[in-house]
Amino acid sequence: MNKSQRMQGRRAAGFIAPWVLAVSASLIAACSGDSPEQLVIAAKANIAKHDNKAAVIQLKSALQRNGSLAEARFLLGKALLESGDVSGAMIELNKALELGYDSNELTPVLAAAMVLRGEGAKLIAQYGATDLANAKSTAELKAALASAHAVAGNLDLARKSAEQALKLDPENQGALLMQVRLLTISKDFDAALKVIDKAVGANPKSAAVWLVKGDLLRAMRRSPEEQLAVFREAVNVDPGNVGAHVAVITVLSQQKDFEGAARQLKLLQAQQPGHPQTRYYAALLALESKDLKEANEQIQALLKIAPNSASALQLAGEIDIRRGAYLQATASLHKALPLTKAPAASVRIPLAQAYLGSKDPAKALSVLKPLLDTSNPPAQAHSLAADAYTSLGNTKLAQESYRRAVATNPNDMAARTMLALAQIHGGQAAQGFGDLQAISSTDPGVAAELALFKAYLSKGEFDKARQAVDSLERKKPTDPLSADLRGWLELLKGNRDKARDAFELAMKRAAGDITAAMMLGRLDLQDGKPEPALRRFERVLQADPKAVDARMSIIVLRAQAGASADEQQRLILEAIKLHPSEPAPRIAQINALLEAGQPRDAVVAAQAAIQAVPDNASLIDLLGRSQMLAGDATAASQAYGQLAKLQPNSALAAIRQAELHATLKDTRSAISQLRRALEIVPDNLDVQSALVGLLAVDGKSGEARSIIASMQAKQPQNAAVWDVGGDLESYLRNFPAAVAAFQTSLKKHDSAETAIKLHRVLLSSGKRDEARNFEEAFLARWTKDSTFLSYLGDAALGAGDYEQAVRRYVQVIKLQPDHVAALNNLGWALQKAGKPGALDYVERALKIKPDSADILDTHASILASEKRFDAAIESQKRAVALAPAQHQLRLHLAQYYLATGKKEQARTELSKLLEAGDQFGQQDEVKKLLGSM
Known part of the structure; x- marks a missing residue:
């Protein structure tokens, strides 16, 4: 056997050995002549030696032979609890309870399990007034009740329960430690130190005692080194103690020593891989390192064993917010809300953030109200309320909320900046700009400068915007941001050369500045120089090989430079190989296959993508779309069902199911799905519009009109609402009503899209003179717009008026020389009109899109x-x-x-x-x- 084979053999042995030993122990127990009772005795001996793994095997073997052994159930539950399997422990302890096991022994252990499982309220309800026959057992129960009261924030009841436990058993460790915790909370540190030092002297081998001492030192703000020494002693005393490892992880994390925290987590995972706290801190550290996939996997595994843990639900919500899964975040945080003591700021604030993220400011305000009604709301609650009011368009209340945030925390520069912006938008421009200038002069940060830049830019005051950039550059002279902003400013002023110089400076300051690379690349393409643009992104990749955005930009640039579909696919596959867990290259691959009319290949690519990046909503959505286009409606429906499970409170899955049913001409099922979507997003314009259209198709024009009337009453200034009304009346061939709706929309917001709709209706209703007059008036207003001109060309082409089509497409190309559709259609129109030059225009289009x-x-x-x-x-x-x-x-x-x-x-x-x-x-x-x- 060579060296390589020996190493493989050792690795195999290392992998197989624990499994073989466990199976062997089970087989030995099963094949031996030991009776169930003898196995229980042997298990007790192993429990005494802290060998819970062997004890669990023996107890399970005993119960296989005799499932009614109450003591075996109890001991198995206790061993599982000490091993960290809280859910398994609860099952066995409850079975022991059903079998009538001695409540004096069982109840305290069951109480401890309930506290760990987050069922403190249930424990208090069931056993709050219970006294057991044995004084020591009653003391243990009272100590568990003290923990449950403390978790719920009822410190007086916690103190009372701990005192009752100590009266019954002055040496009860749980009650003593609770007493130390309560003294710590009341800041009676001298008394707490006396009690804990006495406990350490009496129980130097108790990890729990060392843990409480460490917590006390932390509360006393002793040095991190002192805290770590005590917590590490707890780990030394009991390497399997989860709390000891967690304490070390916490101190290291607070010191920003995340590598050290990760090393400690590995030690914990080796000892207690399935323990709830192990899962919790694995999720927390993964979130800290921005590994959202790992964080989500760990927190979901934790919620399976501790579904009612307020801290786990809160962390799940925060992870989902970072993932952008706002609706899942709201579900977790809502569940955590009743489990957290009022007013529950730690839950309400992220819940409001989730609602704002999901574009539901009204619900954000509803969640914040109990916080805002307290005597001293946190500044963040006021800031979030202000954000919600801003989204609702209520600038007056937004300003008031920002003022309260600033009053609560005058050093909150973000709130002060937002207040100034609210004043600018609320008609108090002088006050707002003055406040921003004041913040800029005192705050070392650059938020005020950015706000000033944006505000002055929106007013077209370029010189003042430049002054804001100058101020930002003085604060951060080596940061590429100021150069990027200067580049944007020069572009808006039409100074392309100065803009290029600014972006070049940004890239000198930071070779990986993707913003500058993108803008310089765009300028290069406009100058007909794709190669310099490519080289810029290649330099970004050299500076940061993991820059997925830069790699994807290279693919886009190569496509714009005329790369073939095969070449683009090769580049995308290369990106996937380099970034297998990134969704962006895989999304690009699937979309490219769909655009090429290859839905079956897109299905294969989507399935591979989901295997590599599981639980990604965008990829599952694309899988369903690909399957639908490939003609596999059943598979598409299953994909959208998976999407609904992944995002149970998201309207997307219902919308996709509606699209699928509509494709299959099952209008009523499509309507049903859209109604379901509206239950989730009641005022979503796209969903309402789709529902109106399907109702019209289904002959329910009255209900469709009723929905539109409601939309117009709620949002009378929203042009899009009037467009939906015009679309409905146009479909119903009620042309006068359609014309009126589109005219109202144009008064609210003049747009080429609505102009096209109005022009079509005028032609359809035979009002050609009105259509011509409108056409001339609109073109006089929109002299630089190609959209309406392109539509006029398409309309003329469709009507066989090739002369008019040629005239309109020529106008489009004068405005946009690279307008691919216009070049192609102009060639077609010239051919049909029998005029020369057709091939030249089409070949120009092919150069752009080969x-x-x-x-x-x-x-x-x-x-x-x-x-x-x-x-x-x-x-x-x-x-x-x-x-x-x-x-x-x-x-x-x-x-x-x-x-x-x-x-x-x-x-x-x-x-x-x-x-x-x-x-x-x-x-x-x-x-x-x-x-x-």
Whole structure:
């Protein structure tokens, strides 16, 4: 056996040995002649030696032979509790209770388990007035009750329970330690030290005693070194003691020694891998290191064994907020709320943050109200309330809340800055700008400068915005931020060269500055120089090889520079290989496959992505979309069901299910799903709009109009609401009402999108003169807008007015020389009008977007019209390869083959179209062409 084989053998032995030993112990116990009673006796001996693992095996073996052994159930529950398996302990202790085991022994252990499981309130309700026959047992129960009262914040009741325990048993360690904790809370440190030193002298091998002493030293603000020495003594005394490890982790974390804390966590995980506290601190440290996936996995594992733990639920909420899973955060934090003593600021503040994150400011205010109604609300509660009022558009109350936040904590520069901004937006500009200048002069931070920059920029006061940047640069002369802002400012002023200089300076200050690289890349592309842009992002990657954004920007730039679809996929796969747990490259891969008309390949990519990045809502959403486009409605429905489980309070899954049902023409099921979505997001405009449309399709125009009336009453100034009304009336062919709705929308907000809708309705209702007058008036207002012009070109093209289409597309291209759709359509219109230059415009479009099947189809059509069939066939073959599901492209290819007498090639393509069946609506044409051959 060589060295490598020996090493592999050792590793294998190391992996297998614990399993073999456990199985062997079980087999020996099972195969021996020991009776269940003898196994219980042996287990007791192992418990006395603190060998709980062996005891658990023996007790389980005894219970396999005789499940009604009450003592075995009790001992197993006690051993599991000491091993950290609280849930397993509760099961066995409750079974022992059902079997009638002695309550004097059982009740104190069950009480301790209930406290650890977070069921203190239940313990108090069930056993608060219970006295046991044995004084020592009653003392242990009272000590557990003292802990439950203390956790609930009822310190007087905790003190009373501890005193009762000590009267019954003056040496009861739990009660003594509770007494120390209560003296510590009341800051009677001298008395607390006397009690704890006495306890240490009496029980130097008790980890619990050392732990309480460490807590006391922490409360007395003794040095971290003194605290660590005591907590580490607790670990030395009992290496399996979870609390001792946790105390060391806590002190190290407070000292920002996260590496040391992580090392201590590994020691804890080796001793107690499944203990709730192990899970909790694993989640906490993962959150600190920004490993949100690990943090979420650990906290979810903890909630399975301690579903009613307020601290676990609170941490779960905070992790979800960081993950952006706001609706899951609200679910966890709402569950924690009744488990936390009022007013529960530690829960209400993150819960309000979650509601603000999910764009629900009204609920954020509702959650904050009990805090704000107290005599001394925390400053953060006022700040969050101000944020909520700002979102609701109530600047007056926002200002008042910011003022209260500043009054509560005058040193809160963020609150002072936000108050000044609220004053600016609330009509007190002079006061607001003055306050921001004052903050800027005294605060070493740069929040005020950033606020001033943004505020002056919005007012078009560029010189004053520059002064804010100057101030920021004086505070942070080596920071790239000031150079980035200066670059933005120069761009807005039209000074591209100065902007470039500023962004170049930012990259000199920080080679990994993604903002500067992006802006310089954009300038390079505008100058027709993609290579310098690519080199910039490559330098960002050299500075930070983990910069996923930079890598994805390179892929986008290569696509814009004309990279083929295969080249883009190669780059995306390379990014996935380098960043396997990052969702961004995988999302890009799936989207690229969908855009290429390859939904089945997208399904495979999405499944692989979810395996690598589980529980990612965006990836699961894309899987469902890919499956839907691939025609697998059942699988898509399952994916959206998985999305609903992942985000139970999210409307997204219901919306996706509605889209799926609508695709399958199951309108009523789609409506049902949208109603469900509105229960979650009652005022969501997109969902309301979709529901209105489906109700109209289902013949329920009255209900649709009722919803729109409610929307308009709630948001009369929101132009989008009036657009929805116009869309409905247009669908119902009630053109006068549609015109009125779109005109109202344009008065609220002048936009090209609404102008297009109004123009269409005017034409549909036969009012061509009105349409022409509106067209001229809108173009006079929007002289630099290409959207409306492009629409006019499309409308003319659809109506066969090729001269007018050419005129409009030329106008678009003057405004946007690289407008791909306009270049392509202009080529098509010129060909149809019999004018020269068609091919030149389409080839310009192909240079910008070389892998567009639609542009290649136009290109082939123009070549065929010029009798250049061989070249047309090559272009059309590329179009078919890029979008094989677009059957019209294949039909055109067959027609070109026939035009050149290549009947066999034509037959091959037409046969494929026959196989498509109902998926291609021109089967008569296919059969006709086949017949002609």
